Amino acid sequence: MEEENELALPAKENFSEWYNDILVKAEIMDVRYPVKGLYVWNPFGFSIRKKTYSIIRELLDRDHEETLFPLLIPENEFMKETKHIKGFEEEVYWVTHGGTSPLEVNLALRPTSETAIYPIYKLWVRSHADLPIKYYQIVNTFRYETKHTRPLIRLREITSFKEAHTVHETWEDAAAQVDEAIDRYHEFYERLCLPVLTSKRPEWDKFPGADYTIAVDALMPDGRTLQVGTAHHLGNNFAKTFDIEYEDPNGEQVYAYQSCYGISERCIAAMISVHGDDKGLILPPEIAPVQVIIIPIIFKNKDKESILDACKNVKGSLESAGVKTKIDTSDRRPGAKYYRWEMKGVPLRIEIGPKDLKNESVMMVRRDTGDKEQIAMDEINDTVASKFESIKSNLYEKAKAELENNIIECDSLDEIENKIVKGILKIPWCGQEECNDELEENIGAGILGIPVNQENSSSSPCPVCGGEANTKIYVSRTY
Amino acid sequence: MEEENELALPAKENFSEWYNDILVKAEIMDVRYPVKGLYVWNPFGFSIRKKTYSIIRELLDRDHEETLFPLLIPENEFMKETKHIKGFEEEVYWVTHGGTSPLEVNLALRPTSETAIYPIYKLWVRSHADLPIKYYQIVNTFRYETKHTRPLIRLREITSFKEAHTVHETWEDAAAQVDEAIDRYHEFYERLCLPVLTSKRPEWDKFPGADYTIAVDALMPDGRTLQVGTAHHLGNNFAKTFDIEYEDPNGEQVYAYQSCYGISERCIAAMISVHGDDKGLILPPEIAPVQVIIIPIIFKNKDKESILDACKNVKGSLESAGVKTKIDTSDRRPGAKYYRWEMKGVPLRIEIGPKDLKNESVMMVRRDTGDKEQIAMDEINDTVASKFESIKSNLYEKAKAELENNIIECDSLDEIENKIVKGILKIPWCGQEECNDELEENIGAGILGIPVNQENSSSSPCPVCGGEANTKIYVSRTY
Numbered sequence: 001m002e003e004e005n006e007l008a009l010p011a012k013e014n015f016s017e018w019y020n021d022i023l024v025k026a027e028i029m030d031v032r033y034p035v036k037g038l039y040v041w042n043p044f045g046f047s048i049r050k051k052t053y054s055i056i057r058e059l060l061d062r063d064h065e066e067t068l069f070p071l072l073i074p075e076n077e078f079m080k081e082t083k084h085i086k087g088f089e090e091e092v093y094w095v096t097h098g099g100t101s102p103l104e105v106n107l108a109l110r111p112t113s114e115t116a117i118y119p120i121y122k123l124w125v126r127s128h129a130d131l132p133i134k135y136y137q138i139v140n141t142f143r144y145e146t147k148h149t150r151p152l153i154r155l156r157e158i159t160s161f162k163e164a165h166t167v168h169e170t171w172e173d174a175a176a177q178v179d180e181a182i183d184r185y186h187e188f189y190e191r192l193c194l195p196v197l198t199s200k201r202p203e204w205d206k207f208p209g210a211d212y213t214i215a216v217d218a219l220m221p222d223g224r225t226l227q228v229g230t231a232h233h234l235g236n237n238f239a240k241t242f243d244i245e246y247e248d249p250n251g252e253q254v255y256a257y258q259s260c261y262g263i264s265e266r267c268i269a270a271m272i273s274v275h276g277d278d279k280g281l282i283l284p285p286e287i288a289p290v291q292v293i294i295i296p297i298i299f300k301n302k303d304k305e306s307i308l309d310a311c312k313n314v315k316g317s318l319e320s321a322g323v324k325t326k327i328d329t330s331d332r333r334p335g336a337k338y339y340r341w342e343m344k345g346v347p348l349r350i351e352i353g354p355k356d357l358k359n360e361s362v363m364m365v366r367r368d369t370g371d372k373e374q375i376a377m378d379e380i381n382d383t384v385a386s387k388f389e390s391i392k393s394n395l396y397e398k399a400k401a402e403l404e405n406n407i408i409e410c411d412s413l414d415e416i417e418n419k420i421v422k423g424i425l426k427i428p429w430c431g432q433e434e435c436n437d438e439l440e441e442n443i444g445a446g447i448l449g450i451p452v453n454q455e456n457s458s459s460s461p462c463p464v465c466g467g468e469a470n471t472k473i474y475v476s477r478t479y
Numbered sequence: 480m481e482e483e484n485e486l487a488l489p490a491k492e493n494f495s496e497w498y499n500d501i502l503v504k505a506e507i508m509d510v511r512y513p514v515k516g517l518y519v520w521n522p523f524g525f526s527i528r529k530k531t532y533s534i535i536r537e538l539l540d541r542d543h544e545e546t547l548f549p550l551l552i553p554e555n556e557f558m559k560e561t562k563h564i565k566g567f568e569e570e571v572y573w574v575t576h577g578g579t580s581p582l583e584v585n586l587a588l589r590p591t592s593e594t595a596i597y598p599i600y601k602l603w604v605r606s607h608a609d610l611p612i613k614y615y616q617i618v619n620t621f622r623y624e625t626k627h628t629r630p631l632i633r634l635r636e637i638t639s640f641k642e643a644h645t646v647h648e649t650w651e652d653a654a655a656q657v658d659e660a661i662d663r664y665h666e667f668y669e670r671l672c673l674p675v676l677t678s679k680r681p682e683w684d685k686f687p688g689a690d691y692t693i694a695v696d697a698l699m700p701d702g703r704t705l706q707v708g709t710a711h712h713l714g715n716n717f718a719k720t721f722d723i724e725y726e727d728p729n730g731e732q733v734y735a736y737q738s739c740y741g742i743s744e745r746c747i748a749a750m751i752s753v754h755g756d757d758k759g760l761i762l763p764p765e766i767a768p769v770q771v772i773i774i775p776i777i778f779k780n781k782d783k784e785s786i787l788d789a790c791k792n793v794k795g796s797l798e799s800a801g802v803k804t805k806i807d808t809s810d811r812r813p814g815a816k817y818y819r820w821e822m823k824g825v826p827l828r829i830e831i832g833p834k835d836l837k838n839e840s841v842m843m844v845r846r847d848t849g850d851k852e853q854i855a856m857d858e859i860n861d862t863v864a865s866k867f868e869s870i871k872s873n874l875y876e877k878a879k880a881e882l883e884n885n886i887i888e889c890d891s892l893d894e895i896e897n898k899i900v901k902g903i904l905k906i907p908w909c910g911q912e913e914c915n916d917e918l919e920e921n922i923g924a925g926i927l928g929i930p931v932n933q934e935n936s937s938s939s940p941c942p943v944c945g946g947e948a949n950t951k952i953y954v955s956r957t958y
Contacts, residue, residue, distance in 0.1 A: 030599060035553050035586065040599055043544035043614065050545070065522035066529070070636050071619060072572075074514050090578040093551075095588065098623030099569040107514065109574065120509060120519055135522065140550060140619070144577030157549050 007343050012278050015222040019273060020151075026281045026343050028272070029151045037149035037156030044344065047289040049160060052268055053138060055191050055286070056162050059184050064134040064164060069116045071140070072107040078115045081241045087208025088112075091143045093156075109142035114209070114234075114260065117165050118242035125256055127247045128169055132177070136164035152269035153226065153479055160265040167244065167256045174233055174257035178214055181231040181261040182452075185216050188263070189228070192271045193284045193395035194218060195403050196228060197424065199449025199474055204433055207260075211235040215449060217476075218270035219403045223423045225448055225476040228270050231261035274399050275368075281345025282368050284395055285388040291324045292384060293341040297334055297353030310352050314362065314380055321381050342367060347391050348384060368394055407474075411460045416475065420445045424476045428469035430462035438464050439475060448474040486822050491757050494701040498752060499630075505760045505822050507751070508630045516628035516635030523823065526768040528639060531747055532617060534670050534765070535641050538663050543613040543643060548595045550619070551586040557594045560720045566687025567591075570622045572635075588621035593688070593713075593739065596644050597721035604735055606726045607648055611656070615643035631748035632705065632958055639744040646723065646735045653712055653736040657693055660710040660740040661931075664695050667742070668707070671750045672763045672874035673697060674882050675707060676903065678928025678953055683912055686739075690714040694928060696955075697749035698882045702902045704927055704955040707749050710740035753878050754847075760824025761847050763874055764867040770803045771863060772820040776813055776832030789831050793841065793859055800860050821846060826870050827863060847873055886953075890939045895954065899924045903955045907948030909941035917943050918954060927953040 007025055010017040023029045028045035041049060057066070072095060079085050088111045095107040110116055117135075125133065141161045145154055164181065168174045182198055189196045196216040206213040210232040217225040236255040239245070245253045275282040285291055294311045298304050311327045318325040328337045334351070341349060351363040360377045364384075368391050375383045406423025410416050416425055420443055429435065429447070440446040450456065450473050462469040486504055489496040502508045507524035520528060536545070551574060558564050572588040575581060589595055596614075604612065620640045624633055643660065647653045661677055668675045675695040685692040689711040696704040715734040717723070724732045754761040764770055773790045777783050790806045797804040807816045813830070820828060830842040839856045843863075847870050854862045885902025889895050895904055899922055908914065908926065919925040929935065929952050941948040 030602070032599065032602060033549055033595075034556060034598060035549065035551060035584075038549035038551060040549070041547035043546050046545050046547055049547075066525050067522050068520035068525055068528075068638055070512055070514065070517035070519070070638075072514060072517060072621075072636065077513060092578060093574045093586075094576040095572045096575045097573040099571060099625075105514075107572075116512075119513060120511065123509070123511060146578075157551065159547055159549075 007280070007339050009278055009280060009343075012221060012276065015220070015273070018221075018276075018278075022272065022276060022280060022343075023151050026272075026345065028268075031151055035156070037145055037154070039151045039155070041159065044289060048268060048283070048287055049265065051287045051289070052192070052271070053160060053162070056138075056188060056263065059188055060136050060162075060164065064136050066137065067135045068137050068139070069113055069120070071110055071116075073110055073113075073116045075106045075108065077119055078108045080115065081209050081238060084114060084209035084238075091145070093142045093144050110139070111141055111143050112161075112262070113137070113139070113141070113163055113165070114238055118238050118244060118258075121165070121167060122242050122244050125167055125244050125246050128249055131167055131169050131246060131256065132173065133167040134164065134177075135166075136162060138162045150479075152265045152272075155265075158264045161262060162264070163260060163262040165258065165260045167239075167258050169246070169248070169256070171233075171235065171257050174235070174259045177259045178231045178233050178261070181259065182214050182216065182229075185229040185231070185261075185263065189216070189218075189267070190396065191284070191286060192267065193392055193399060194271055194274055195396065195400040197225070197403065197407070197474070198452045200452055201230075201449050202433070202436065202447050202473075204436075205447075205449075207232040207234075209234065209237050211237070214452060217448060217478075218274060219406055219423055220270070220273050220479070223406065223421050223477065224479055225424060226266055226270050226273075226479045228266045229261070229263045232259060234258040234260060274402070275395055276345070279339070280343030282395065283345035283347060284392055285347045286392075288345060288347050289324065290326045290341070290344065290346045291388070292318055292326075292348045292350060293337075293346045294325065294327045294350045294352065295334055295337050295341075296327065296329065297351050297356075299354075303354045303357055306357055307352055307354065310357055310377075314350060314352070314377070317381055318384060321385070323381075323384060348387055350380070366391060409472075411463060413463050416445075416463060417443050420475070420477060424448065424474050426451070426456075426472050427475055428458035428460045428462055429471055429473040430465055430467040430469050431471070432462075432465065432467070435462055435464035445475050445477045448476045448478065450474075486759070486818050488757055488759060488822075491700060491755065494699070494752070497755075497757075501751065501755055501759060501822075502630050505751075505824065507747075510630055514635070516624055516633070518630045518634070520638070523768060527747060527762070527766055528744065530766045530768065531671070531750070532639065532641070535617070535667060535742065538667055539615050539641075539643065543615050545616065546614045547616050547618070548592055548599070550589055550595075552589055552592075552595045554585045554587065556598055557587045559594065560688050560717060563593065563688035563717075570624070572621045572623050589618070590620055590622050591640075591739075591741070592616070592618070592620070592642055592644070593717055597717050597723060597737075600644070600646060601721050601723050604646055604723050604725050607728055610646055610648050610725060610735065611652065612646040613643065613656075614645075615641060617641045629958075631744045631751075634744075637743050640741060641743070642739060642741040644737065644739045646718075646737050648725070648727070648735070650712075650714065650736050653714070653738045656738045657710045657712050657740070660738065661693050661695065661708075664708040664710070664740075664742065668695070668697075668746070669875065670763070670765060671746065672871055672878060673746075673750055673753055674875065674879040676704070676882065676886070676953070677931045679931055680709075680928050681912070681915065681926050681952075683915075684926075684928075686711040686713075688713065688716050690716070693931060696927060696957075697753060698885055698902055699749070699752050699958070702885065702900050702956065703958055704903060705745060705749050705752075705958045707745045708740070708742045711738060713737040713739060753881070754874055755824070758818070759822030761874065762824035762826060763871055764826045765871075767824060767826050768803065769805045769820070769823065769825045770867075771797055771805075771827045771829060772816075772825045773804065773806045773829045773831065774813055774816050774820075775806065775808065776830050776835075778833075782833045782836055785836055786831055786833065789836055789856075793829060793831070793856070796860055797863060800864070802860075802863055827866055829859070845870060888951075890942060892942050895924075895942060896922050899954070899956060903927065903953050905930070905935075905951050906954055907937035907939045907941055908950055908952040909944055909946040909948050910950070911941075911944065911946070914941055914943035924954050924956045927955045927957065929953075
């Protein structure tokens, strides 16, 4: 039972411990790197990252192009946009020395790349005919976090920041691009079987230097929200600072409008957290590095060769259909093998023993539901394909119900205080920042955002100040 | 003729200007980033990078796994290996501040990742059963270069460093891994149609902290060599420093042996430089972001619709065979289109005009030779496939002849001085570093390395000191 104990997880209801443990035991990250907030991607975790980000690339490559800009931003460029730098000044890492000598100009490690990219956009944007420009990059970015750090969630090196930066002729074009980005993010999260909630951030929480920010949030198992994607309308604020002008059809030089939008490895944190259970990861088939694990069931070497042959045949047949399949031929007992691959989130397990051999069938076990079913050998490929579909929709529907059931309408402070631990509250709001501050102080939850594309008019008063409330907003505890 | 002039390149025999120009005009890099030694990957350049690195991944994924370690290395870890740090201390960028406060421990931007990875390998390596470990990562690394920087060749941010780090039971296993790495690099460079020369670096030029270094070099058009890959036998030097021990089959704790090997975006610099010509890039089909460009030849709108339909049909048919195809429907004249796509290195051009339509054929033009051939419509897919093969072997053979013809045996100082501008000299050597220093001082060329797997015994004396020479070595001017 050694293996099982090593792989035992805290119950998922103790979410924080469960989360820290599963990252290590499922071999996603090694958390022992000797600097706070920096972590190592294990090969297994890295292949999850690779599959996840290949979906992002696939979706963006439809109409974006991938580029790569430098990590190091000279202090003078970085300091140009006043609001922007105000938002980041406490979080920036500075390179001050090259070798043993001080640098002439200090270099910031990008916390995000506006100030690296836009001086070049100034050179690239010439005429309205060049627009829109839609480029993205997937890079490491850095934040000197003084708060409690947490793997994949709050990092000093964000290893996997996908940031897109677009340039448009008009404010409206940039606004349409922000909406399109959010749609693309929903599509992306559907591929991870993860419904997300869209809202417009309140003024005080928008991206520094932006006109407004729309964000998508996932609901984590502890009832807190995790911001897993943002899209910012930059107006022509950065264009004015970095002098990004184009010649319009009348021959006039005008400032361009811009948007930018980003996703980080938090997408993986949310996926793991929402789907996983007390036994370990549950991965959507499209993300799983191993999609089917085959376990030969051999007692006292009975039918050993024929069983192993049958395993190989099934593997060959599945792989020819593009299914990533592995046979576990290790010395472990079958039970220990089950634990191990359940921890790794493999969507389907196939067991083949002497009885199965005789019946020309296999036992197929779903990771998400635990359902077992006897499947005829010659139906395995079709069955695997249809089970994958079913797992995908089951994961999505379950997560969707979880999200929807935990968006709770509240009208009074008492209610808010009682229900905030469950998830996201929808409450009337008077529009004043002070009411948000009071909420944060008293219940540790603040305004997440204003619902987008949803009924949000209110007839009740603001539960904080009692003043008139025209809109409803989401309130949550956040990461 | 505006377009042609804009795209005109200096003749390739003026290599340095040609190189700087082609990177910009073919839209590989933008060199206007406001920090010395840092450059921007244009989308077109980035897609070349993507294709190139997907070959590296394919070759390594056979028996390696991909990981990702942090960029920032704490000073105390970085300073542990004395020889290693000596080799890098003048080149390391230091992060000293987070926000407005000084850090407690300064952080190095990795110049290479031994000191980031090996403290974790200490935790991962337990038993001989865990070995060998073969992991790699593709990351940005940093060198504070004080010499003249040059895009893709001498960088302050190496954006695309593939570094593999392996752990073995014995010195011999690690040595075998070094050989295997070099074989894999040859395979990689063959895919880029680029023959490379293998040699063992002299003692003073090996990787700081290694037992020995084997390198592969490309011969650039100006006769200088460019180191495009290195593999290092680390002995158990780093294992002793970082305490990487395993339990051997007898239950004893012993230090592990290690190797590491790297390739950077210099591979792209060499590929561009060796294959390109006065008209621009010549890309191997496997690397070309656009593999076939179709140019409709339309005069005064004659047969316009039918020609465009024919272009679309050809594109559809090629794409269904997996060939990346584009139709240039811009307003430019056909000649201007030719220039543009020749600059971009597209391996094959297909022209379709009224005559071709009538003959149910197309005109097919090879980028590498300029050869034109009429091809029947229904033979296009097969012809493209066979032309790709032929382009590939033509590029490789041409580059191989160029390399072989410019490895010149020399016995005297006079000869060395006269012939060094042509390429790589093979000369007798007495074994003394002083003779290398004298060569460097007098003719600006030094010992590249000792030939590997080649006849290199000598009967002539060392041409520098006149002393007895047992071996022959390569001498070249290097980047």
